[in-house]
Amino acid sequence: MREQTNDKDLIQVEHLVKYYPVYGGVFRHVVAWVKAVDDVSFGIKEGETLGLVGESGCGKSTVGHTMLRLLAPTGGQVKFDGVDILAAPERTLKNIRRNLQIVFQDPFASLDPRLPIGESIAEGLKIHKIGTPQERFERVLEVLSKVGLEDYHAMRYPHEFSGGQRQRIGIARALVLQPQFIVLDEPVSALDVAIQAEVLNILKYLQRDLGLTYLFIAHNLAVVEHISDRVAVMYLGKIVELAGRDELFRNPLHPYTRALMSAIPIPDPTLKREQIILKGDVPSPLNPPPGCRFHPRCPQAMPICSQQEPEMQEAAPEQWVCCWLYQER
Amino acid sequence: MHNDLNPLLEVQGLKTYFYTDDGVVKAVDGVDFHVNAREVLGLVGESGCGKSVTALSIMRLVDSPGKTVAGKILYEGRDLLSLDKSEMITIRGNRISMIFQQPQTSLNPVFTVGDQIVEVFQIHSQLSKKETWEKAVDLLQLVGIPDPERKAHAYPHEMSGGQAQRVMIAMALALKPQLLIADEPTTALDVTIQAQILNLLRDLRNHIESSIILITHDLGVIAEMADRVAIMYAGRIVEQTDVRTLFAQPLHPYTLGLIASVPVLGNVKEELATIPGNVPNLIDLPPGCRFASRCKAREKYGLSICTACEPDLLSVAEGHTVRCWLYQDGEGHKAPLSK
Ligand SMILES: Nc1ncnc2c1ncn2[C@@H]1O[C@H](COP(=O)(O)OP(=O)(O)OP(=O)(O)O)[C@@H](O)[C@H]1O
Ligand code: SF4
Ligand SMILES: [Mg+2]
Numbered sequence: 001m002r003e004q005t006n007d008k009d010l011i012q013v014e015h016l017v018k019y020y021p022v023y024g025g026v027f028r029h030v031v032a033w034v035k036a037v038d039d040v041s042f043g044i045k046e047g048e049t050l051g052l053v054g055e056s057g058c059g060k061s062t063v064g065h066t067m068l069r070l071l072a073p074t075g076g077q078v079k080f081d082g083v084d085i086l087a088a089p090e091r092t093l094k095n096i097r098r099n100l101q102i103v104f105q106d107p108f109a110s111l112d113p114r115l116p117i118g119e120s121i122a123e124g125l126k127i128h129k130i131g132t133p134q135e136r137f138e139r140v141l142e143v144l145s146k147v148g149l150e151d152y153h154a155m156r157y158p159h160e161f162s163g164g165q166r167q168r169i170g171i172a173r174a175l176v177l178q179p180q181f182i183v184l185d186e187p188v189s190a191l192d193v194a195i196q197a198e199v200l201n202i203l204k205y206l207q208r209d210l211g212l213t214y215l216f217i218a219h220n221l222a223v224v225e226h227i228s229d230r231v232a233v234m235y236l237g238k239i240v241e242l243a244g245r246d247e248l249f250r251n252p253l254h255p256y257t258r259a260l261m262s263a264i265p266i267p268d269p270t271l272k273r274e275q276i277i278l279k280g281d282v283p284s285p286l287n288p289p290p291g292c293r294f295h296p297r298c299p300q301a302m303p304i305c306s307q308q309e310p311e312m313q314e315a316a317p318e319q320w321v322c323c324w325l326y327q328e329r
Numbered sequence: 330m331h332n333d334l335n336p337l338l339e340v341q342g343l344k345t346y347f348y349t350d351d352g353v354v355k356a357v358d359g360v361d362f363h364v365n366a367r368e369v370l371g372l373v374g375e376s377g378c379g380k381s382v383t384a385l386s387i388m389r390l391v392d393s394p395g396k397t398v399a400g401k402i403l404y405e406g407r408d409l410l411s412l413d414k415s416e417m418i419t420i421r422g423n424r425i426s427m428i429f430q431q432p433q434t435s436l437n438p439v440f441t442v443g444d445q446i447v448e449v450f451q452i453h454s455q456l457s458k459k460e461t462w463e464k465a466v467d468l469l470q471l472v473g474i475p476d477p478e479r480k481a482h483a484y485p486h487e488m489s490g491g492q493a494q495r496v497m498i499a500m501a502l503a504l505k506p507q508l509l510i511a512d513e514p515t516t517a518l519d520v521t522i523q524a525q526i527l528n529l530l531r532d533l534r535n536h537i538e539s540s541i542i543l544i545t546h547d548l549g550v551i552a553e554m555a556d557r558v559a560i561m562y563a564g565r566i567v568e569q570t571d572v573r574t575l576f577a578q579p580l581h582p583y584t585l586g587l588i589a590s591v592p593v594l595g596n597v598k599e600e601l602a603t604i605p606g607n608v609p610n611l612i613d614l615p616p617g618c619r620f621a622s623r624c625k626a627r628e629k630y631g632l633s634i635c636t637a638c639e640p641d642l643l644s645v646a647e648g649h650t651v652r653c654w655l656y657q658d659g660e661g662h663k664a665p666l667s668k
Contacts, residue, residue: 055519056519163376192375192376192546193546193548193587193591194375194590194603194604195603197590197591197592197601197602197603200592200601201603204599219519221520222549222592222594225592225597226592226598245597249594260520260521262524263523263524265523265527265550265552265553266552266553266593266594267548267549267551267552267576267588267593268552268576268593269553269575269576270577271552275524277524277525277528278524278525279473280473281475281492281522282519
């Protein structure tokens with residue numbers, strides 16, 4: 001079997017696992033585990049955008065946060081340029097960290113309301129003891145202009161900015177250390193469409209200009225299609241399909257990917273299509289269904305699906321899918 | 330018969346202002362639109378443009394410091410703004426109901442969802458508690474709540490957002506309202522759950538023949554659900570037409586900008602169109618067209634009138650109204666659509 005990652009990738013995630021303990025009983029023992037991320041593997045090439053898409057609670061943000069060690073992983077490896085970030089000692093990690101940044105859904109929550117945004121943006125430079133105050137200030141102005149803001153904005157406070165501007169500040173803050181890789185965790189989900197379009201355009205432009213590599217996490221498939229080179233679809237802690245953008249959107253293989261795609265409302269009233277309406281809710285990752293985790297909602301479930309878990313298969317060139325429809329029994 | 334000339338609901342010149350310490354927020358500032366019988370009217374616009382305040386004004390649920398200061402809300406010929414409190418309660422009880430943007434907060438936290446549905450039934454029927462409870466469970470089943478007998482005993486906080494939204498719809502179904510106002514009923518939900526909820530709303534229209542005002546900022550949802558659409562910008566309606574015309578021939582520069590900025594599945598563009606700039610401050614509105622500072626058409630055609638006087642909402646074709654100087658002359662007459 002071929003592997004889903006290979007040595008040419010800038011980022012290699014292998015068998016990543018993150019369980020959250022659930023405490024209970026008088027002695028507050030661990031009584032159960034929430035399997036938020038359960039054996040996830042993928043690679044991202046330099047200069048590429050991998051879209052990670054799935055519904056709320058499927059574990060996509062946990063993947064992004066665990067990769068950067070913002071959360072302690074339960075197991076697995078994350079290699080950046082060949083070095084295992086999760087196992088690296090604190091000293092090596094510090095150097096690597098500069099190269100790995102994150103932009104959150106709500107940048108406002110992560111900006112100090114009492115600081116002018118110029119200072120918030122410069123924070124990373126200070127932590128890494130880079131440059132003189134003057135040099136740092138110039139660097140801040142440089143990244144502000146990269147995200148389409150003006151010099152005078154550096155003196156303003158977070159509350160003076162609109163949602164779209166705040167998101168640009170979040171991006172500027174991630175850029176200031178000249179990273180190679182950025183996790184974008186739902187960066188446009190809270191924005192109105194016109195503003196969302198602006199931020200997406202900026203992200204694309206920056207990638208071309210600076211050769212950035214992105215993990216773009218989102219629940220909106222149309223947005224993911226717009227920005228990604230390849231796409232991974234997650235369901236209940238697992239990747240169920242991983243493929244090139246065009247392959248995935250032209251010919252989705254996993255029944256969940258198909259349902260997800262058919263559920264997206266298309267802004268064209270003349271279009272009449274048959275929708276796949278899934279039954280029921282997403283089950284809890286505390287107690288995921290046996291076999292294929294999607295089987296209780298799957299329109300094509302077979303007897304084996306509830307008994308045994310399928311494995312990732314390369315069902316078509318560079319198109320990986322985890323489903324019994326594509327696996328020999 | 331209700332039609333464009335004889336609608337079920339007609340909102341005329343509605344103004345609802347908030348009297349805050351910073352000044353008067355003109356959240357809804359002269360809104361006109363109508364809803365025909367058995368149709369879904371989509372109400373679309375950016376965050377803060379006044380969609381929710383419009384809905385709350387129709388329900389007469391605007392609280393201090395907000396106040397509806399002008400306009401008419403004609404429902405079956407009667408002006409809702411002239412009704413007294415008890416008449417309005419009756420209307421809300423059995424004619425017009427509303428599904429709110431945040432379902433969990435609009436259910437009563439101290440009663441089980443079953444009890445809340447039962448209460449709705451008891452307003453209208455003489456059935457026993459046991460019979461209404463059974464009907465409540467049936468409804469929960471109908472809206473796709475898993476294990477409805479057990480879930481009927483659950484409190485709102487024990488439900489997911491999608492389940493709470495379905496309970497709200499179950500209550501609306503129990504009421505069989507003539508008009509349902511659904512304020513972003515699916516914005517907080519995942520797409521596969523959204524598809525289920527939209528299907529339920531379609532059933533409500535098809536089986537109970539309710540009219541629906543569907544508030545959303547998602548043009549995809551509009552294309553799939555709405556018969557007609559009203560586009561709102563900074564407290565005003567700027568365009569109103571049927572859904573096909575809206576997407577095939579949008580006229581207002583704001584509508585054009587909105588449609589172009591949406592990424593469409595299966596249709597990847599290198600760059601998305603944007604609408605630069607911000608919505609004007611509702612406390613200190615500029616003179617002239619409220620969209621002028623962001624309007625590309627104004628620049629392109631060098632229209633100086635836009636920043637001086639506000640255009641009217643004018644009919645440019647049958648059933649199609651637009652508020653823009655591109656389509657009217659200085660006297661408020663229709664200009665030829667040559668541009
Ligand atoms: N209680 C209030 N006091 C002061 N201003 C208010 C109040 N409620 C609403 N507003 C203002 O009225 C305007 C319209 O608000 P509204 O909630 O109707 O917007 P909306 O179109 O529903 O937005 P969204 O898409 O975010 O739901 C906004 O500028 C808002 O800040
Ligand atoms: S009236 Fe003028 S500014 Fe307003 S939308 Fe029309 S062209 Fe643009
Ligand atoms: Mg609202």
